[in-house]
Amino acid sequence: MSDLLELAVRRLERIVEIDEELANVCRLLKLPAELIERELSISRDDGKTSFMRAWRCRYNTLKGPTKGGVRFSASADPDEVNRLAFLMTLKCALLDLPFGGAKGAIRIDPDTLSDDERRQLAIAYGELFSDTLRADNDIAAPDVATTPHDMENIVKGLEPAHNSGSVGAVTGKPLDMGGLSIREGATGRGAVFLLRTLGEELGIDISSARIAVQGMGKAGLEFAQDAADAGAMIIAMSDSSGTISNADGLDIEKVAKQKAAGKLNYNASSDDVLRADVDILCLAAMSDVIKADNVDNLSCRMIVEIANAAITADADAALAEKGIIVGPDILFNAGGVAASHLEWLAFRKGGEDKLGDIQAMWEDRLSAAAGSVSSTVHECGGSWREAALLYALRDLNAVAVGQGLFES
Ligand SMILES: NC(=O)c1ccc[n+]([C@@H]2O[C@H](COP(=O)([O-])OP(=O)(O)OC[C@H]3O[C@@H](n4cnc5c(N)ncnc54)[C@H](O)[C@@H]3O)[C@@H](O)[C@H]2O)c1
Known part of the structure; x- marks a missing residue:
């Protein structure tokens, strides 16, 4: 097994110590069901052909079709794709969704692409993986550096193989396409929403919290805007070029406009955001940011882990020792897949109007997951990550036992 996946899977050993009945399902989750690796090509604007590596991992199919985003990233590799698909498996289980976990990636620096090259890339991904991407088998979505427009093009790539069924194989689509x-x-x-729901138990009042956010992409900016709307003060935000901060609070709408125009006035280095003295540090950029050797630099009471695997397993003990609460990725970034499930369901049922109150359904899904985790946190010495993993594994274990894969 490779390093990133192995380290992620190793975290489950602690959960088996808490509940030894989970040993079999943890064994089952050590490896992905399948990792598909293919070579993709596009025609560059200068007429030359570029080749790039692309992946789709379907990690586990116990609960149904697999579900997971597609990212464009210069550092994408199969180990990372496997780890992200593993985390999707646990997230879908925690949310009681009828999905297994998946992930896709293309190794490309998206900043090097023209609009037309980008369009070709997304279409080519759909074509290349049309054997796996289907509404009843494997469902894609946006992830790092991908957008609803890219999803539209993935659907176009699927069309020759699946006709009108193609839209069911992708979520996060534009609204006029069933998004x-x-x-x-x-x-x-x-x-x-989860900070509001669990605020009392976490000892965090979002309406008066001071917050720093790493990442100014889709997730980071929306988190910052929504938290500010709830009364919080966002005092620092970063992207890969630097940090902007204001002790009296940033105007997030203005920040978003400046970011889009490439006109941010950085006043600190990118990593400085991690040292901000705040109630909440939200990690919404990339993986493996907080490690055992930089926990000492932190001055927050809680970390909200929106980026998948933003905290390495070796940092868990140091964070607990420092009294920093961790809102784990598989719970705190689950709002996206909860909404994607509804989009998929709308396709299956023949329209959004067949679903009822979508906002209430989304909130109920997240509230139920929050309740599941808070009901197991006492078994885990107060660790919200372990509680989330415990609930997810119990869910997967019950399904595996129900399918006769092993005895309970
Ligand atoms: N978008 C979703 O629905 C979703 C769902 C679940 C998890 N996530 C996770 O959240 C994270 C962010 O996703 P996104 O959709 O917002 O991606 P995105 O591509 O829209 O944004 C990523 C942001 O991270 C920033 N970044 C990159 N390197 C950085 C660095 N060194 N320091 C600070 N910032 C840096 C980029 O500048 C960009 O602003 C990813 O880990 C993703 O897997 C996203």
Whole structure:
């Protein structure tokens, strides 16, 4: 097994110590069901052909079709794709969704692409993986550096193989293609909703919290705006070029406009955001940000882990020792997949109007997951991450036992 996945899976050993009946399901989750690796090509604007590596991992199919985003990233590799698909498996289980976990990626720096090259890339991904991407088998969505427009092009790539069924294989689509308005920004909004729901238990009052956010992408900006709307003060935000801060609070709408125009006035280095003296540090950029050796630099009471695997397993003990509460990725970034599920359901049922109150359904899904985690946190010495993993694994274990894969 490779390093990133192995380290992520190793975290489950602690959960088996808490509940030894989970040993079999944890064994089952050590490896992905399948990792598909293919070579993709596009025609560059200068007429030359560029080749790039692309992946789709379907990690586990116990609960149904697999579900997971597609990212464009210069550092994408199969180990990372596997780890992200593993986390999707646990997230879908925690949310009681009828999905297994998946992830896709293309190794490309998206900043090097023209609009037409980008269009070709997304279409080519759909074509290349049309054997797996289907509404009843494997469902894609936006992830790092991908947008509803990219999803539209993935659907176009699927069309020759699946005709009108193609839209069911992709969520996070534009509204005129069957996307749901609730999906846009759902990941950031979901984290704020969970902070509200669990605020008392976490000892965090969002309406007066001081917050720093790493990442000014889809998730980070929506989180910041929604938290500010709830009364919080966002005092620092960062992207890969630097940090902007204001002790009296940033105007998030203005920040978003400046970010889009490339006109941010940075006043600190990118990593400085991690040292901000705040109630909440929200990690909404990338993986492996907080490690054992930088926990000492933190001055927050709580970390909201929106980016998948933003905290390495070796940091868990140091964070607990420092008394920093961790809102784990598989719960705190689950607003996106909860909304994606509704988009998929709307396709299956023949329209959004067949679903009823979509906002209430989304909130109920997240409230139930929050309740599931808070009901197991006492078994885990107060660790919200372990409680989330415990609930997810118990759910997967019950399904595996029900399918006769092993005895309970
Ligand atoms: N968008 C979703 O629905 C969703 C759902 C679940 C999890 N996530 C996770 O949340 C994270 C962010 O996703 P997104 O959709 O907002 O991606 P995005 O591509 O829209 O934004 C990523 C942001 O991270 C910033 N960034 C990159 N390197 C950085 C650095 N060194 N320091 C500070 N910022 C840096 C980028 O500048 C960008 O602003 C990812 O880890 C993703 O997997 C997103």
